[in-house]
Amino acid sequence: MAKTKARQTVVLGMLGTTLDTGQGPQRWSKWRPTVALCQQEDLVVHRLELLHPPGATALAGTLVADIRQVSPETTVRTTTMAIRNPWDLEETYGALLDYVRAYPFNPEEEDYLVHITTGTHIAQICMFLLVESRLIPGRLVQLSPEKRDSSSAGTHTLIDLDLSRYDTLATRFQQEQREGLSFLKSGIDTRNAAFNRLIERIEQVATNSRAPLLITGPTGAGKSQLARRIYTLKKTRATVSGPFVDLNCATLRGDGAMSALFGHVKGSFTGALQDRPGLLRQAHGGVLFLDEIGELGADEQAMLLRALEDKRFLPVGSDREVESDFQLIAGTNRDLRDDVERGRFREDLLARINLWTFQLPALRERPEDIAPNLLYELDKASETMGTRITLNKEAQERFLRFATSPDARWTGNFRDLNAAVLRMATLAPGGRITRDVVDEELERLRAQWRTGGTRPGPLRAVGPGDKVAEVMGEELAQELDRFDRVQLADVLGVCQGVRSLSEAGRVLFTQSRARKASVNDADRLKKYLARFGLTWADVSGRGTTTSE
Known part of the structure; x- marks a missing residue:
């Protein structure tokens, strides 16, 4: 029976132009990590790929001779790395990447280690990244000297970046993730699979991104509470350091809107008795939650877009820009795409804030x-x-x-x-x-x-105000703006006279659908009704959500 060929251990490492130096016999009394690597009793290095800068050729030769003396079984191959500035991340990584791509790795017969004790911090980071990305199919090796004996070879530690091998680390990560998910759900043991998947994705994005988040959903679905918990989670994970600042944009009126958001300088208008920083500046380093962002006026939308893109803006009455770096969480119960089509919301602002959009379902x-x-x-x-x-x-x-x-x-x-x-x-x-x-x-x-004494029942041909009150109840209907109430009444009238959700959508969006390459009128109508907490079953009197 043929003997299995023993696997060879190959180490790739940078020469240490400081740690590996030493001249004359006294160099053996100094701890030199590259030499010590080949002196480890329980680690046999069969081949050492020693990378060094052009000016360290002589030092590399000394190390080769010394390693041959302490470890005759080790073959040392030196390679000159033409890196002009070893503290330049881009240049260093590029040079090492080229070397690695050209290297004839043979993982079936060789085990690879990457020595990260020597080299600049930039080189060590680059080596780490090359191993972590599996461009180098190996593990890391770290050398440490003995504190009391500088001539000793010291000890070494092998580090495998496959975290799945580390049960303790994996368990702690999973526990931290579970705690984050539970926190975002206020500790409620929710059972809806779609909602749980949504919260899982929000946790993932919230802890890894500072890009704007857009939270949509009907009134009362929990947008404000979720935004505050996202902030607290980010604060706990140390991804933000500033405060949580929130504002319901529906409360802004007239000239005060610009001042509330962007601040003003003393004397910029009647009543401006002192400087006001504004909410955007207050949120510097933290999170700004703008609920009902669709209620912002055109000027405020333009200023907000500038602040998000450049992190700079002009307070009211000032000719000097100020800076604020914050993460925006926007909330809305409106269909902002529909508002864009109607000219009520800036398309470029929507494009900026909907990188991550999360739709909260109704209860x-x-x-x-x-x-x-x-x-x-x-x-x-x-x-x-x-x-x-x-x-x-x-x-x-x-x-x-x-x-x-x-x-x-x-x-x-x-x-x-x-x-x-x-x-x-x-x-x-x-x-x-x-x-x-x-x-x-x-x-x-x-x-x-109650809807006119029965629920849901077909809608009767009554006045606009009565029609809305029949479906929503007078108490909720009274909370609507007059414009929204008249518009909703017209939508309800159309829904009453057709057979399906899709047919209602085609009737309601006849003009705008002609300008679209692809349309989903039924989905647009569903989202519009959801703004008021309504479904097709509520307004059609048919009890099902029929699309066709």
Whole structure:
């Protein structure tokens, strides 16, 4: 039977123009890492590829002779690396990359180590990157001297960059990721698979990117809470150092909008009695959350775009630019692409902020998550009221049966759920919510969501205001701007008179669809309705989300 050929150990390393130096007999009393590498009792180096700068040829020759003396089994091959500036990352990496690409690696017969004790820090980083990217199919080796005996060979450590081999590291990384996901979900054990995948991707992006994030979804879906938790997670991971600054853009009005965002100088307008830094400057080094970003005016949009691209802008009344480096998280319940088509939102700003866009689903789209969110709201209510609030088993089952049924609209999403739990907690005798308290709350919710006495039912031909109130309830309808209410009423009228979601989309977007190479009118309509917490089933009276 033929003997298996023993594998050879090959080391690639840079000559240390400082650590490896030494002249005369006294050099043997000094610790020289390249020589010490070949003196390790439990590491046999069969071949050493010694890379050195042009001016160190003589030193390389001395090392070759010394290694031959201490380790006759080691073959040393020297290669001159024409690197003019060894502290230039681009030049050094380029030279080493060319060397590695031309090297005849033979991993079937040879094991490769890369010596990172010597060379400049830049060279060590480049060697690390070449191993980490597997361009060098090997491991790292690090030498350390003995503290009390400088003539000793010292010790060595092998480092494998395949982290999957390090169970402890892999376990700690997975645990950290799980903790991040749990934190973003407020510790709620959510069960909706699509939502959990969404949060997993948000955690990945939030911890690795400072690019703008766009969070979309209906009112009350949790955009503000998620933005704040993203910031806290980034702060914990030390990827931001500045503060969290948030603003609901719908609260900005007139000339004060520019001042609130970008600041002003004293005397720039009537009432400007002192300088104001503005929210963008306050967010320097941190996160700026602009909720309802679609409500910004044209001038504010233009200034924000400049601030995002150049990290510079002009405060109101100033002729000197200021700087602010922040990460933007934008929130909206509107279809910004539709706003771009209508000329209400800048296309270039949308392109800048939607590199990462995450659509939060409505609560009614996550029925399996209502139960864990109910428990979370009970804990919040307990904290708010200073006493433990509980639901007995019968009351909880009754509430969840309704909450997950088609009759539960949750138009306000988590705001509705939060309000419902707070009302029940307030009326709970001794902090224990009973079936009677639940029944009273369910009637209150039904009345709040009632659509003309029946739900959903076909829409009647009534006035615009009444039509919106029938579908959303008068309380929510009153919260709409007059423009949105009139527009929504027209959309509802179209939905009433057609047979499918796609047909309604074709009718509503007849003009704009002609200017598009590809269209998805049904999707546009779904997103428009979602702004108001509505679905096709709500407005069509057919009970299904039919596309065709």
